[in-house]
Structure formats: C-alpha cells, structure tokens
Amino acid sequence: MSLIYDCIVVGSGPSGVQAAQTLVEGGMQVAMLDVGVHQDQFYQEQSPNTDFTQLRKSDQNQHLYLLGKDMESIHKDWKGQHDRLTPPLAFTKKLVEEWQTKSPNQQAFMESLAKGGLGNAWGRGAFTYSDKELKAIGLSTHRWPQFYQKIAKRIGVSGTKGIGLDLDQLMPPLLLDKNMQCLFQRYKRYSKRWKKKGLYMERTPLAVQNQPDVERLSEQYWDVDFWSLQKSAGYHPGHTLKKLLPQNNFSYLPQHYVYEFQEIGDKVKVLAKHVQSKEDKVFYCRRLVLCASVFGTARIVLNSLSQSPRKIPLLCNAFTYGVWLNTKMFGRQNSLKRSSFSQLSVYEREDEQEHFNLLNLYTYRSLLLSKLIRELPFSFRFSYQLSAIVKEMLVIGGLHLPEKAHAHNFMQLIPSKTSPLGKSLDIHYQHDAAKTKAVLARMNRAMFRWQAVPVLSRPKAIGSSKHYAGTFPFAEWPQTFQLAASGRLHFTQNIYIGDASGFRFLPAKGPTLTIMANAHRIAKEILKSQKINFGQPLKSEG
Amino acid sequence: MFTPNEPDILSRYLLKVKIGTRESQLYVSGIRGGGFELTAFEAQLFQHMLLSPIFCAAYDTILSIVDPQNQVRKRLYLMLSILETSPDHANLFLGVHGRWACIRIACVGASKYIFYLLLGSLLYGLQLSKYRLCH
Ligand SMILES: Cc1cc2nc3c(=O)[nH]c(=O)nc-3n(C[C@H](O)[C@H](O)[C@H](O)COP(=O)(O)OP(=O)(O)OC[C@H]3O[C@@H](n4cnc5c(N)ncnc54)[C@H](O)[C@@H]3O)c2cc1C
Numbered sequence: 294m295s296l297i298y299d300c301i302v303v304g305s306g307p308s309g310v311q312a313a314q315t316l317v318e319g320g321m322q323v324a325m326l327d328v329g330v331h332q333d334q335f336y337q338e339q340s341p342n343t344d345f346t347q348l349r350k351s352d353q354n355q356h357l358y359l360l361g362k363d364m365e366s367i368h369k370d371w372k373g374q375h376d377r378l379t380p381p382l383a384f385t386k387k388l389v390e391e392w393q394t395k396s397p398n399q400q401a402f403m404e405s406l407a408k409g410g411l412g413n414a415w416g417r418g419a420f421t422y423s424d425k426e427l428k429a430i431g432l433s434t435h436r437w438p439q440f441y442q443k444i445a446k447r448i449g450v451s452g453t454k455g456i457g458l459d460l461d462q463l464m465p466p467l468l469l470d471k472n473m474q475c476l477f478q479r480y481k482r483y484s485k486r487w488k489k490k491g492l493y494m495e496r497t498p499l500a501v502q503n504q505p506d507v508e509r510l511s512e513q514y515w516d517v518d519f520w521s522l523q524k525s526a527g528y529h530p531g532h533t534l535k536k537l538l539p540q541n542n543f544s545y546l547p548q549h550y551v552y553e554f555q556e557i558g559d560k561v562k563v564l565a566k567h568v569q570s571k572e573d574k575v576f577y578c579r580r581l582v583l584c585a586s587v588f589g590t591a592r593i594v595l596n597s598l599s600q601s602p603r604k605i606p607l608l609c610n611a612f613t614y615g616v617w618l619n620t621k622m623f624g625r626q627n628s629l630k631r632s633s634f635s636q637l638s639v640y641e642r643e644d645e646q647e648h649f650n651l652l653n654l655y656t657y658r659s660l661l662l663s664k665l666i667r668e669l670p671f672s673f674r675f676s677y678q679l680s681a682i683v684k685e686m687l688v689i690g691g692l693h694l695p696e697k698a699h700a701h702n703f704m705q706l707i708p709s710k711t712s713p714l715g716k717s718l719d720i721h722y723q724h725d726a727a728k729t730k731a732v733l734a735r736m737n738r739a740m741f742r743w744q745a746v747p748v749l750s751r752p753k754a755i756g757s758s759k760h761y762a763g764t765f766p767f768a769e770w771p772q773t774f775q776l777a778a779s780g781r782l783h784f785t786q787n788i789y790i791g792d793a794s795g796f797r798f799l800p801a802k803g804p805t806l807t808i809m810a811n812a813h814r815i816a817k818e819i820l821k822s823q824k825i826n827f828g829q830p831l832k833s834e835g
Numbered sequence: 836m837f838t839p840n841e842p843d844i845l846s847r848y849l850l851k852v853k854i855g856t857r858e859s860q861l862y863v864s865g866i867r868g869g870g871f872e873l874t875a876f877e878a879q880l881f882q883h884m885l886l887s888p889i890f891c892a893a894y895d896t897i898l899s900i901v902d903p904q905n906q907v908r909k910r911l912y913l914m915l916s917i918l919e920t921s922p923d924h925a926n927l928f929l930g931v932h933g934r935w936a937c938i939r940i941a942c943v944g945a946s947k948y949i950f951y952l953l954l955g956s957l958l959y960g961l962q963l964s965k966y967r968l969c970h
Contacts, residue, residue: 349929350922350925350926356917356921364868367865367870367913367916368870371912623934624935624936627930661928663912663915663916670899671948673849673899673908674849674892674895675947675948676899678944679941681928681931681940682930682940684929685932
C-alpha cells in the first residue's frame with residue numbers, strides 16, 4: 294500500500310528545493326525523492342573554521358581537508374582532473390560513476406547524486422537574465438522580476454545593479470581586495486570608452502549572505518568557502534532543505550534512485566530503486582516535478598517514454614580558464630580579507646541580441662600554490678620561486694561563452710551492460726574552438742590594458758563549465774519531448790520539469806538563479822492549475 | 836620502492852628545509868597509499884637523484900621538459916604538497932613581498948635553472964645510455 298502525494302519532486306538541488314518550498318508554502322503534500330549522498334562526518338568535523346592564513350600557520354590537521362584524507366587531491370591533480378571539487382566537497386560526485394553511466398570520453402560533464410546536488414559546489418555567481426535572454430530561452434518575460442526577487446529573498450543575493458543583476462533590494466556587494474581594486478580602477482578610468490567597445494566590468498553578483506542573519510553566517514572573508522560547507526556564507530540547497538524538513542506537509546525520502554514514471558489516469562506512478570538494498574520501490578502522486586538536473590531528468594524521461602534510442606538536444610557553455618598577472622601588485626601584499634568567490638565580472642557584448650561573453654575574475658588565497666606550481670613548465674624548485682613571487686599578482690579567470698542549439702550537439706540513452714539500469718547516456722558535443730580563441734584574445738587585450746598580463750590559458754574539456762540545459766526545450770506548439778510554458782512535458786498530463794532542461798538557449802551568465810526562479814514559477818503554475826483539492830490528508834493506493 | 840632518506844632529500848631540494856617526523860610520516864603513508872610506483876628506468880633515475888639535492892634539481896629540471904608526467908616528479912609533487920600544508924613551512928607559501936626581494940629571487944632562480952638544465956641534460960643522457968646498455 295502506497296501513499297498518494299499531491300506532488301513528488303525528484304532531486305534536492307537548487308531547482309528541487311525551490312520548487313518544493315513553493316509547493317509546500319502553497320499547502321501541498323510534497324515528497325522529495327532523492328539519492329541524497331551526504332557529506333562524510335569526517336569532513337564535517339574537519340571543516341576549517343578560521344581565516345585561511347591563520348589556519349595555514351596553526352592547524353596541524355590541515356592536510357586532511359586540503360589534500361584529502363587519502364591524499365586524493367594529489368592523484369587527481371596529477372591526472373589533470375580539475376573538476377573544481379575540493380576533498381570536502383568531493384561527495385558531490387559520489388555514486389555518479391556507478392549509477393549515472395555515460396560515454397567514457399565525456400566525463401567532464403558533471404552530475405551529482407548528492408543531497409543539494411551540484412548546488413553544494415557552485416561558485417554562487419547569481420546572475421539575472423535580460424528580457425532578450427529570457428525570450429531566447431523560450432520564457433515569457435511576464436512577472437520575471439517577481440520570480441527573481443522571490444528567490445533572491447530566499448537565498449540572499451549581494452551585488453550591485455547592472456548587466457549581471459537587475460534586482461532591487463540587494464545586500465551590498467562583498468569587499469574588493471587590493472588586486473581587484475586596481476583592475477576596477479583601471480577600467481573605470483576609461484569606462485565610457487570600454488562600454489562603447491561593448492566591454493563592461495561589474496561586481497560579480499553572488500548568492501552570499503553579506504549582512505547579519507539569524508540563520509546564516511554572514512561573509513567573514515576567511516577564504517575557506519570551497520573547503521567548508523558549514524562555515525560558508527554562500528547559499529547551498531541544504532539551507533532550504535533545513536527549513537522544509539520540520540514542515541508537516543513535506544517528506545524527504547533519500548536513498549531513492551528514480552528511473553521511471555507511468556501516468557495512470559490522473560495519477561503518476563513513480564518507480565525507484567533503493568540505493569543500498571537495490572530493491573524496487575513504488576510511489577504515487579498527482580503531479581511529478583523532475584528536478585534531477587538536465588542529465589538525471591533526461592534519463593528518467595527517455596527511459597519512461599521512449600522505446601528506442603532517441604536523440605535529444607543538449608546545451609553546454611564553452612569554458613576556458615586563464616591566469617593573468619596584475620603588474621600593479623608586483624612586490625605588494627594583497628588584502629588579507631578576501632573571499633573565495635568571483636569578485637569582478639567582465640561582460641563582452643557579442644551581438645545585437647545582447648548576448649554576452651563573460652569572464653569571472655578571482656584572486657583567492659585558498660588556491661594552493663602547489664596547484665599552480667604543477668601547471669608551470671619548469672622544475673618544481675624554480676616554479677615554486679616564481680609562484681611565490683607572483684602569488685599576490687595572480688588573477689584567475691573563468692571565461693564562459695553563450696551557447697545555442699546545434700544539430701551536432703545531442704545525447705541519447707543507449708543500452709549498456711555496465712549500468713545497473715541497463716542504459717547509459719551517449720553524449721556528442723563540439724564547441725567552436727576558433728570562436729573561444731578569438732574571444733579570449735580580445736579579453737586578453739582588454740586585461741592587458743588594465744595592466745594584467747596574460748600568462749596561461751587552458752580551454753577546458755567540453756562539459757567543464759558545469760552549466761547544462763536544453764534537452765526538452767520550451768515549445769509554443771505541442772511537440773513530443775518538449776515543454777509547455779508551464780513546464781509540463783507535452784503529451785503528458787502531470788509530468789513537469791523544473792530544472793534547466795527547458796532552456797532553448799544558454800547565456801554565458803551562470804544559470805542557477807534563473808533555474809531556481811523558473812522552478813518557483815513552475816511550482817506556482819502547478820498550484821494554479823489545480824482542480825483537485827490539494828492539501829487533503831494523504832490517500833492510499835492499494 | 837622507498838628509501839628512508841627520501842622525504843628528507845626531496846624537501847631539502849624543494850624548499851631547502853629540514854623536515855620533522857610529521858612530514859616524513861605523511862610522505863611515507865602517501866607513498867604506501869599507492870599510485871607512486873616507479874618503472875625500472877624511473878627507479879634508476881630516482882636512486883641517482885637521491886644522492887644529493889643538486890642531482891634532484893638537475894633531474895627535475897630536465898624531466899620537466901622531456902617527461903613532465905614522470906612518476907619521479909609525482910613524488911616531488913607529493914612532498915611539495917605536504918610541505919605546503921605543514922604549519923611549520925606555511926610561511927614559505929604565503930608569497931614574497933617587496934620588489935627587490937622578488938627581482939633578486941627571480942634572477943638567482945633563473946640563472947640556477949639554466950645551470951641545472953645543462954647538468955640535468957648531461958646526467959639524464961648518461962642514465963639513459965646506461966639503462967639501454969643494461970636492458
Ligand atoms: C564547481 C561548480 C561551480 C559552479 N558555479 C556556478 C556559478 O557560479 N553560477 C551558476 O549559476 N551555476 C554554477 N554552477 C552550476 C550549478 O551548480 C547548477 O546549475 C545547479 O546545481 C543545477 O541545479 P539542478 O537542481 O538542476 O541540479 P543539481 O544541482 O545537479 O541537482 C540534481 C539533484 O537530483 C538528484 N537526482 C539526480 N538523478 C536522480 C535520480 N535518478 N533519482 C533521484 N534523484 C536524482 C541528485 O541527487 C541531486 O539532488 C556550478 C557548478 C559546479 C559543479
């Protein structure tokens with residue numbers, strides 16, 4: 294005998310928790326099905342809880358979290374696996390290889406089966422999309438400022454109004470360190486000229502608490518944000534989940550790997566496997582909201598609705614990593630108060646559609662020097678000496694390019710012997726390398742004018758941007774494997790998709806704030822579409 | 836393969852510091868954890884390298900050019916990372932301040948680099964021919 298929930302949300306990432314919160318606030322009986330791998334007790338206890346420079350001088354156990362309890366980061370660095378996950382955050386990827394099998398050459402496409410999903414590790418870059426960008430995605434711009442504002446209130450956003458963030462009632466931006474102040478001043482001196490050329494430099498909008506708050510720590514400038522989940526002022530989905538758990542109309546059901554749904558009359562049957570016992574479990578609901586990330590959701594939908602392998606589109610930003618030396622900082626000491634997050638963003642207008650290329654700039658101390666030394670082509674001793682000299686001059690940047698759908702970028706679910714579910718994702722993706730090179734060259738020229746000399750750039754493997762979308766695009770007219778504006782999968786009655794699967798276009802700006810606002814919007818659509826009485830006591834299915 | 840004076844020699848080469856038991860133990864447990872196995876040629880190079888920090892510098896310099904992924908360098912990377920996360924040596928990784936100090940370190944470092952490159956090429960060439968003769 295199973296209970297019938299008003300709504301089942303699959304996944305506890307940023308989209309899942311925001312959809313669930315709106316549904317719970319609307320009075321629905323909500324269950325969240327999730328694999329929900331959580332952080333090891335060991336790393337929770339070892340979390341650094343003081344300023345990075347202080348702990349480097351005093352903490353005898355720092356190697357446990359900086360290198361990993363089994364020195365795992367040494368092996369990862371040596372193989373060149375820069376997945377941007379520090380040892381304490383590596384749980385974000387746990388179990389994925391076992392359950393979410395995909396083409397072996399596409400391992401840079403990152404997925405998560407963790408409580409909080411990839412939202413445990415995100416850089417907190419919280420951007421809003423312009424009306425033109427929302428339209429290109431396939432969303433009507435109607436009421437979007439309200440959706441954004443709602444999420445900003447829930448998660449806390451700091452920054453200044455501009456191209457990257459068009460919101461009122463923000464928390465003030467985080468402090469800029471000396472290195473970034475120099476760059477920003479150089480830009481501002483001739484900002485009119487740069488703007489004419491289509492280049493804009495702004496403070497990076499961040500989902501980081503920058504004011505005292507009862508529930509969350511405000512930014513301490515300890516620069517340990519990527520080493521400690523508990524002591525960071527940055528938002529992660531665990532914050533929302535913590536608020537939802539005590540609610541009577543919410544149940545969190547971890548350890549469940551959802552693989553199929555079936556619509557039976559006005560109900561949805563959801564099939565899942567228990568991750569430990571591998572037993573099959575069945576759940577019933579009136580509405581199913583898939584927030585299992587672009588890949589997780591694609592697996593569930595294709596497995597449920599497609600008999601033979603079917604190609605679906607995929608979007609992923611091209612990502613290049615670069616290092617510059619700010620010559621103004623030569624021999625000088627940078628501010629000790631620093632955060633690990635991006636401090637400045639450079640936007641380059643790409644076309645008349647107002648699509649921007651985006652360079653996010655960082656100067657964090659907590660990037661261990663040995664990681665940089667490893668990248669240099671000299672002996673370790675000489676590389677160490679050079680790195681120690683340039684440490685305070687370093688500007689690290691991540692360049693993202695916007696992405697439109699192309700016929701050669703797709704994925705399909707194909708039979709596989711290695712997967713516990715017998716199917717695996719086959720991903721085909723290419724980027725326009727010439728375009729990336731051209732944009733990088735322009736960014737390098739601009740950075741040079743701001744007295745930052747380019748020293749290194751590495752186009753990262755396809756999929757490394759960790760921004761994915763576009764598998765079941767929004768469509769105005771009903772078409773199979775596409776979404777209605779309400780987020781409902783066409784030709785289904787009660788299946789909704791709340792993650793980025795519907796986005797027809799992927800701007801270079803981080804998508805997560807929009808993913809959360811869209812999940813909230815879809816949850817509101819579900820609440821609105823009700824003929825049945827939600828919030829009634831749960832009924833049983835014999 | 837593991838030699839007891841290995842952590843000591845490597846850290847003397849890398850940072851010119853003497854290490855304590857904490858760093859030594861971490862290095863040993865890192866190596867025992869696996870993933871640092873040497874091939875016959877790598878073992879031969881490594882043995883020669885451990886004779887002195889000068890040889891370490893010479894071999895590391897030439898390997899960084901001809902074979903940067905060599906397992907010998909992975910051991911050096913392990914030692915360097917352990918030193919960086921040791922409170923006793925943290926100061927050495929927190930950056931150099933002062934323009935003249937930076938210029939001096941860069942100039943001395945660069946001239947030593949050239950010297951070790953020449954020495955390394957010679958030693959590496961000799962070791963390679965010795966290995967080829969024996970195998
Ligand atoms: C290092 C890093 C930095 C990033 N920085 C930024 C940034 O600065 N700005 C930005 O906008 N974005 C950033 N991102 C991207 C951001 O993390 C994602 O856009 C966001 O997490 C997507 O949210 P989601 O809810 O769609 O999916 P996810 O966060 O991936 O969550 C998926 C959830 O679904 C669950 N799940 C999956 N499959 C199943 C299944 N079959 N059954 C049950 N449960 C399932 C998982 O357990 C998980 O809880 C970054 C990502 C990474 C990794």
